[in-house]
Amino acid sequence: MHATSTIDKPMIPSAVAPTRSFTRAIEDIRQGIAQRELWAHLGWQDIKQRYRRSVLGPLWITISMGVTALGLGILYAVLFKHPLQQFLPYVTTGFIVWNFINGCITEGMSTFVVNEGLIKHLPAPLTVYALRTVWRQTLMFLHNLAVYVIMVAIYFGSLDHVYQMDRQNGQFHPGLGLWSFSAIPAFFVLALNGVWLTLLIGIISTRYRDIPQVINSVIQLAFYLTPIVWSPDDLFGSGGSNRTWAKVIFQFNPLYHFVQVLRAPMIGQHVDWWSWATVGGITVLGWALALVAMRNYRARVSYWV
Amino acid sequence: MVSIDVWNASVDFPIFDAKTRSLKKAVLGKVGGKIGTDQRAPIIEALHDITLSLQEGDRVGLVGHNGAGKSTLLRMLAGIYEPTRGTAHIHGKVAPVFDMGVGMDPEISGEENIIIRGLFLGMTRKQMEKRIDEITEFTELGDYIQMPLRTYSTGMRVRLALGVVTSIDPEILLLDEGIGAVDAAFLDKARNRLVDLVKRSGLLVFASHSDEFLMELCNTAIWMDEGHVRLRGGLREVLTAYKGRDPYENMSPETLARLGVEPVVPDAHARA
Numbered sequence: 001m002h003a004t005s006t007i008d009k010p011m012i013p014s015a016v017a018p019t020r021s022f023t024r025a026i027e028d029i030r031q032g033i034a035q036r037e038l039w040a041h042l043g044w045q046d047i048k049q050r051y052r053r054s055v056l057g058p059l060w061i062t063i064s065m066g067v068t069a070l071g072l073g074i075l076y077a078v079l080f081k082h083p084l085q086q087f088l089p090y091v092t093t094g095f096i097v098w099n100f101i102n103g104c105i106t107e108g109m110s111t112f113v114v115n116e117g118l119i120k121h122l123p124a125p126l127t128v129y130a131l132r133t134v135w136r137q138t139l140m141f142l143h144n145l146a147v148y149v150i151m152v153a154i155y156f157g158s159l160d161h162v163y164q165m166d167r168q169n170g171q172f173h174p175g176l177g178l179w180s181f182s183a184i185p186a187f188f189v190l191a192l193n194g195v196w197l198t199l200l201i202g203i204i205s206t207r208y209r210d211i212p213q214v215i216n217s218v219i220q221l222a223f224y225l226t227p228i229v230w231s232p233d234d235l236f237g238s239g240g241s242n243r244t245w246a247k248v249i250f251q252f253n254p255l256y257h258f259v260q261v262l263r264a265p266m267i268g269q270h271v272d273w274w275s276w277a278t279v280g281g282i283t284v285l286g287w288a289l290a291l292v293a294m295r296n297y298r299a300r301v302s303y304w305v
Numbered sequence: 306m307v308s309i310d311v312w313n314a315s316v317d318f319p320i321f322d323a324k325t326r327s328l329k330k331a332v333l334g335k336v337g338g339k340i341g342t343d344q345r346a347p348i349i350e351a352l353h354d355i356t357l358s359l360q361e362g363d364r365v366g367l368v369g370h371n372g373a374g375k376s377t378l379l380r381m382l383a384g385i386y387e388p389t390r391g392t393a394h395i396h397g398k399v400a401p402v403f404d405m406g407v408g409m410d411p412e413i414s415g416e417e418n419i420i421i422r423g424l425f426l427g428m429t430r431k432q433m434e435k436r437i438d439e440i441t442e443f444t445e446l447g448d449y450i451q452m453p454l455r456t457y458s459t460g461m462r463v464r465l466a467l468g469v470v471t472s473i474d475p476e477i478l479l480l481d482e483g484i485g486a487v488d489a490a491f492l493d494k495a496r497n498r499l500v501d502l503v504k505r506s507g508l509l510v511f512a513s514h515s516d517e518f519l520m521e522l523c524n525t526a527i528w529m530d531e532g533h534v535r536l537r538g539g540l541r542e543v544l545t546a547y548k549g550r551d552p553y554e555n556m557s558p559e560t561l562a563r564l565g566v567e568p569v570v571p572d573a574h575a576r577a
Contacts, residue, residue: 019387038424045413045421052412121407122425123384123399299387303318 025294032127039128043135061143069095076229085158086165089151093263094228096144103137108198109205109212116305130198159268166233176268183265196290203293206304226255307397307476307507309359314391316352351377353532366519367512368547369529375512379479400426400475411455422469440468471498478506482513516552520564
């Protein structure tokens with residue numbers, strides 16, 4: 001197509017979309033997903049790397065999760081006077097789900113910064129690095145799932161029927177059943193959110209290096225504000241129902257809904273329809289924001305890292 | 306069709322340091338008056354108004370002083386830096402070889418590193434697994450290929466990187482200098498493979514300070530100076546203008562023989 005152009009005056013080809021366009025942003029994501037072998041390999045390598053030369057290897061992920069969940073579960077069951085056979089699986093599952101979300105946020109924001117060398121030396125879609133991060137978190141989640149399986153196997157008898165975690169005025173939970181398999185699509189939705197989040201906060205944190213510090217200082221607080229080591233029942237437990245305002249307020253925490261859609265089916269708990277609605281809404285909104293960020297700043301990331 | 310078209314492209318780097326990024330300065334700057342009026346980060350113009358068109362079969366050498374923009378130009382041609390002004394269109398599978406060490410993990414074996422690097426260069430896992438034996442043989446690493454990369458010497462790492470790059474079939478090959486750490490015997494072997502690779506690839510851009518390498522791999526050249534294209538033309542002509550003397554003058558007779566050139570009598574071409 002340039003046969004007639006001279007060496008010093010090439011024609012401006014019009015067929016290719018300009019740098020700042022949704023076409024290029026979507027192309028980046030599409031090509032990133034297509035390089036599945038690359039990011040899957042890198043993500044798995046990250047896990048192996050972390051536990052290289054240790055005897056138990058990635059099994060340490062499972063062990064440390066088991067120890068933390070058991071310790072915190074027993075502590076808070078005693079503090080809030082909950083029955084252990086239902087509260088321990090609750091804390092364990094909540095902790096596993098939280099770890100995935102927390103990992104997507106804290107490692108997502110440094111995705112591009114830690115891959116600086118690769119970004120500056122090898123041309124690859126930015127999405128590859130985001131998928132590498134989310135895939136690594138997924139693998140960690142799968143390792144942690146072993147703790148969940150053991151916990152549910154032990155306490156299955158207490159979870160397979162209608163139950164209450166707070167005997168007096170707690171929420172009634174339907175118990176484990178076939179509907180519990182809705183945890184599988186729920187996890188996919190969470191991972192899908194992990195990708196947009198990584199792309200969006202990855203780009204912002206590359207440009208403004210204060211943002212990771214801000215997120216780091218808030219995330220610990222978010223853990224305690226989200227019902228993970230405590231149950232929503234505790235908000236109006238022994239104090240009676242005069243604390244309904246508390247129930248309204250914690251619903252505004254989007255992290256609660258993300259934890260809930262995955263945790264609830266895993267331990268047979270009740271999940272409100274608006275939890276799914278919130279998660280769905282955030283998924284759409286988040287991807288829209290991430291696409292805009294990718295359109296405007298995708299090409300700037302290699303300049304900023 | 307393999308081609309690179311660059312039209313009026315500029316690459317500007319914003320320099321964010323602690324001072325310009327600091328919130329404190331932004332707040333206090335308001336009190337002081339005129340000093341803090343320029344809120345934008347300072348900019349380095351690494352490339353300025355580059356226009357060039359490369360077609361299949363072009364073998365271009367890049368020469369110029371340190372900091373002239375050679376590496377930045379290569380990265381722009383690789384698609385890593387999209388120009389801040391102007392456009393750059395690259396058609397073809399790009400294989401950049403800039404830093405031999407990047408994408409290499411010191412904790413994993415040479416073999417695994419070969420696969421990862423291959424994946425980055427657009428190959429599949431299966432394709433790379435087939436090439437491992439060939440690469441092992443070429444690099445002469447033997448059983449070291451199973452050892453973690455941290456046990457390798459610098460030269461051994463370069464061997465590995467060269468082995469991977471020269472085993473693939475890129476459409477656009479971009480080489481930056483840095484093929485210096487290997488011993489002479491291996492360099493001879495690597496040279497043959499590089500020449501072979503360049504023949505296989507559709508388009509080559511090669512930044513180097515070595516006249517010998519440039520003469521062997523390229524036929525045209527671009528002289529970069531302060532982010533501009535200072536001169537573009539035949540390799541010998543550009544090298545003569547850049548160095549102020551004919552590149553053939555200082556070469557050993559063996560090198561000249563390999564390049565297939567008659568020995569040059571000093572001063573015959575001097576100050577062209």
